[in-house]
Amino acid sequence: MTHNSIELTGISKSYGELTALGKIDLTIKRNEILTLLGPSGCGKTTLMRIIAGFETPTTGKILIDGKDSTTLAPERRPVNMVFQKYALFPHLDVFDNVAFGLRLKKTPKDEIKREVTKALELVQLESYKNRWISELSGGQAQRVALARALVNRPAVLLLDEPLAALDLKIRHHMLNEIKRIHEETSTTFVYVTHDQDEAMILSDRVVLLNKGGIEQVGGPEDMYWSPRTLFAAKFFGDTNIVNGVYHQNGKGSGHVQLPFGRYDYASKSNIGTGPVHVSIRPETLSITPAQGQPSDGEFVGKVKDTSFIGNRVIYRVAVADGTLDLKCQQLPTPGTHTLSPGTQVMLACKPESFVVLPA
Numbered sequence: 239m240t241h242n243s244i245e246l247t248g249i250s251k252s253y254g255e256l257t258a259l260g261k262i263d264l265t266i267k268r269n270e271i272l273t274l275l276g277p278s279g280c281g282k283t284t285l286m287r288i289i290a291g292f293e294t295p296t297t298g299k300i301l302i303d304g305k306d307s308t309t310l311a312p313e314r315r316p317v318n319m320v321f322q323k324y325a326l327f328p329h330l331d332v333f334d335n336v337a338f339g340l341r342l343k344k345t346p347k348d349e350i351k352r353e354v355t356k357a358l359e360l361v362q363l364e365s366y367k368n369r370w371i372s373e374l375s376g377g378q379a380q381r382v383a384l385a386r387a388l389v390n391r392p393a394v395l396l397l398d399e400p401l402a403a404l405d406l407k408i409r410h411h412m413l414n415e416i417k418r419i420h421e422e423t424s425t426t427f428v429y430v431t432h433d434q435d436e437a438m439i440l441s442d443r444v445v446l447l448n449k450g451g452i453e454q455v456g457g458p459e460d461m462y463w464s465p466r467t468l469f470a471a472k473f474f475g476d477t478n479i480v481n482g483v484y485h486q487n488g489k490g491s492g493h494v495q496l497p498f499g500r501y502d503y504a505s506k507s508n509i510g511t512g513p514v515h516v517s518i519r520p521e522t523l524s525i526t527p528a529q530g531q532p533s534d535g536e537f538v539g540k541v542k543d544t545s546f547i548g549n550r551v552i553y554r555v556a557v558a559d560g561t562l563d564l565k566c567q568q569l570p571t572p573g574t575h576t577l578s579p580g581t582q583v584m585l586a587c588k589p590e591s592f593v594v595l596p597a
């Protein structure tokens with residue numbers, strides 16, 4: 239019988255008065271890359287440490303590979319963790335740090351050499367194998383920590399912001415490495431980050447946490463295009479939040495009145511008539527220099543500032559007689575010029591990409 243990799247039921251954790259985690263119910267599928275995403279202090283690390291066995295939950299139950307592991311010691315779980323702070327042994331060199339777990343398991347010497355070398359190659363530190371930990375940069379130390387966890391080939395690898403100390407270029411390289419390693423090892427990866435780009439690049443599914451509770455669980459595209467709460471809309475990617483009023487006409491049909499226009503919008507969730515927040519992604523707004531009168535669905539604005547970032551141009555545009563700023567994003571093409579601040583522009587939006595949330 240195949241089990242899910244991890245099943246958490248009614249998990250909570252309190253430290254005295256402080257509730258670090260509310261009641262968490264979550265199933266982690268075998269071999270998926272699942273990301274725990276959320277702002278600082280939302281409980282990501284606490285949840286990770288409960289899975290690893292370094293913390294005992296105040297309430298709830300954990301099954302790992304179908305086995306009740308709620309009170310099982312960390313070393314008896316088929317789980318390895320890469321810590322935010324490296325937790326390496328300063329009295330051992332790089333090679334011996336990575337070899338540590340294999341030596342505990344009494345692995346034959348030649349196999350240790352082979353596996354450790356492979357793991358160090360994976361994190362591009364093979365030439366550092368005889369260095370002391372104190373001779374490494376923070377980023378290098380974190381890569382040793384990653385190699386040390388991977389060398390044990392755990393059933394579940396827990397990664398707590400493992401790339402936070404690395405510079406952007408190495409981080410992107412390592413994200414792809416982590417994906418490749420995941421494919422090669424058929425291991426369940428649980429990855430903690432507060433960086434939504436990392437979460438989107440890596441994850442099969444993302445768990446968005448907020449104040450110790452689960453805000454939303456889904457695939458990256460689902461989370462991006464169909465956030466279910468204002469928090470999720472704002473946290474996952476860049477967006478414009480515009481206040482408006484929804485008028486429900488009949489079952490699932492209606493329109494939303496925004497400061498710059500009225501748009502037909504069929505609500506999937508029967509939100510009823512009332513004030514709403516509408517999330518409008520910057521890339522769903524088109525922007526052109528103003529010519530003539532706005533046609534249906536268009537509205538006028540004035541460019542306030544522009545940022546050319548190479549693969550995109552971001553505009554901040556004042557609309558609705560200057561009472562509201564909207565962020566728009568365009569794909570630049572060679573030969574076209576970025577619109578300058580002060581330019582009168584015509585904007586158009588796609589109501590089908592609106593996310594309308596009750597206020």
Ligand code: ATP
Nearest residue numbers: 253256258276277278279280281282283284285432
């Ligand atoms: P970060 O991204 O900053 O690492 P996080 O989402 O991982 O944050 P946690 O470290 O899980 O957050 O902490 C959740 C809450 O629990 C925070 O308010 C934190 O201060 C608190 N907390 C964590 N560990 C303890 C502890 N040992 N004693 C008391 N409070 C704690």
